[in-house]
Amino acid sequence: MHTELQRIVDTVAARVNRPALIEDRRQRVVVYSEHTGLLDDVRRTSILRRHTTPEVIAWFRDAGIMEARAPVRTAACPELDLLPRVCVPIRHQDLLLGFVWFIDASGGMTDADIATVTEAMPDLSLALYRENLLGELTSQREAEAARTLLADAPETRCEAVRSLLSDGVIAGDGEVTALVAKLVGTGGQPVDEPARIALEHTLVATRRWVGPREALHLVRHNHGVLLLCCGRGSGRVSADAAARRLGQTLSSASQGLASVARTVVGVGAPRPRLYDTVASYEEALQAARVGAQLPALGSVVAWADLGIYRVLSRMDAQQLGVAGVHPGLERLLRDETNQVLLETLETYLDLAGNAHATASQLRLHRTTLYYRLQRVEQLADTDLKDGNERLCLHLALKLGRLTGHYRPER
Template sequence: MSDELQRVVDSLAGRLGRSVAVDDTSFRLLAYSAQVGAIDDMRARVILTREAPPEGLAWLRRFRLGQASGPVHLPSDAELGLLPRVAIPVRHQGVQFGYLWLIDTDGSLAADDLTAATTAADEAGEVLFRERVIDELRDARVGELVRDLLSPDAATQQMAADGLIEGGFSASRGGVVAIVVQPLPVAGQEVDEGDRLALSAALHSIRNTLPPRECLILVRPHHVVLILPQSTYERFPRVAHDLRTAAEARLGVSDRWRAVVSGVGRKTQRLAEAKMSYGQALAAIRVADVVPAFRPVASHDALGIYGLLASQPADQLHALDVLPAIDALQSPDPALLVTAELFLDRAGDARLVAEQLDLHRTSVYHRLRRIEQLTGFDLSDGEQRLVLHLGIKVARLLGRV
């Protein structure tokens, strides 16, 4: 809470001789005074958790407080343990910022008290308006610096990192981890402006759960980016899952997406190297796009050989000589490709392949001979096995199998 908003709350509490609280429009607590007089379960829970419980939110929404033009008297509710209270809209220049709350157990609030409370609500609105303007200017400046941090030019990256540190926008020059969340559209669909707003809302909601100055955010045309110090990522290991879940919830259930995926890059040594982790997070999403086993959260650390292949230019991968051999495996019997990949994944252990495919070992050997005939690769030769194995992984990465 800001010092100015706290001053407004404390001044009104002292004048009225009762406790005062201010929430935002989502009924999350922004400021509160020392407790004077009666307090109910709702007020106690809000102070402890900083937000109203679900049953309290449902009760509050019945009163359509967002449409109120002045003080609204809310009755008690014995079932929810609520005392009578008054809600006063907090606005400035027509913008709604939240509500000022007073508990009024015995109906003793006089007209003069409500006038003073309304004046205080107006003051609170002016404070919150100024803070929003400052925040928007700050976010715009930080956004420019984060875009430069992720630029392809090393000198621009270093200048952006210095600007973020010197401007007090980032708390650490040390290693960072980049997290990217992106919806994967079905054919013929794309991420539109409404989707970007939903992704931005999810990104801001997760940022608000993290320590201030310990994360950087950026909204891009098709995805959102969260950059955290390595130490913060270790303290909040589920943040990539939480951001993906929040994005999926904001985007809503839709047949426009094949999936909503989170990619996590590797730790860098310095803030100025964030572009490297960002690129790895994007690569992890590209792999998860064609290899669903890596969804919903794909960490570059866990990609194995796919991590190396995803860093190569696509035109070079398409030009590999081994790809026709992979194509030859698919045409007569798709089971041959499955058998070949499993055999190579399991380091040539035919017994294990037979168990996993529920086949007799003789059938596996028969398939392996057929694979050799179709591809021209000798599976008893370690180097040829390696080339074929890489070829299958490349074909998967390119969406050819």
């Protein structure tokens, strides 16, 4: 079907004597004519990556292209290295399918040129409608199969595996590892539409990097999922490498987006077959949630490395109370002036009660360390010589981190 679109766009470009590019309604590049003459970075990026950036998408949407039913002239934007353009919306029975774009740096594209493009709209809209229909049907089947893999019902998961294999979407039924990509909103608020677009573009780009028939992706309401399929055969990308790539690409794509504070990728443990994907996904989702709450863990967080947080992350929200684990520590957490004492205690417990190692890591004199620990015992009504007390204190501190009641500098 691309052949028909290519023929039409080449014809239109020749008639108006300037390069043309067609995007779908999500501003992903479909086809483009031969390009000569003046180009900007936005056009180069679109051609090389097959999509534009979230900032550019937001700019054009603010210009009204999504609602347009007639050609639109868009202004230049030096900050985005964006030249003026003419945008002709492609609609089929008033359904927006995409856009034809022309760079018009000199303003030389006349109304007669635009009319020439408009005359080609019936053929172009029909061809793009057919292409979108076929593509949407394929992507919907794939997305539905991926969603089913992440469901609990065993029978439906088996059917999803059969569908993916019979359609040739994945190479085979082998080891699978789930990655969950999460955008952390500024001030704890949900991210906006450009951020969600950046997330989907990142998943698609990473999937292409992993290789054909080696991965699936799915965008959910507040995170994205990348499923690495078919094991660790020769030449296959490792889960660690894919997670790093996904994290780096997502971080780069979200730079400059006001609604995004930072990004995190959770990595589940591998499972031997596609049927078991849901278990790896649930681990990756929990790892991403913990990573979103605890920036000190880094931008890529593996379930296998979470330690005690594997247990805490699975607890019901009503059970996540520091007071229930150690009432004395909860009293210390209420007063911000106790922060130094709490950090000293956590380091001491992290190092298994080794006073020498604790003093060295905190660069404290041993006498100062002992004084702080005695103050903790007094204020929290505890005894650090008691193993059960140390366990409860340590657990309460990690729980405080996870719930946000304890926010140390490190």
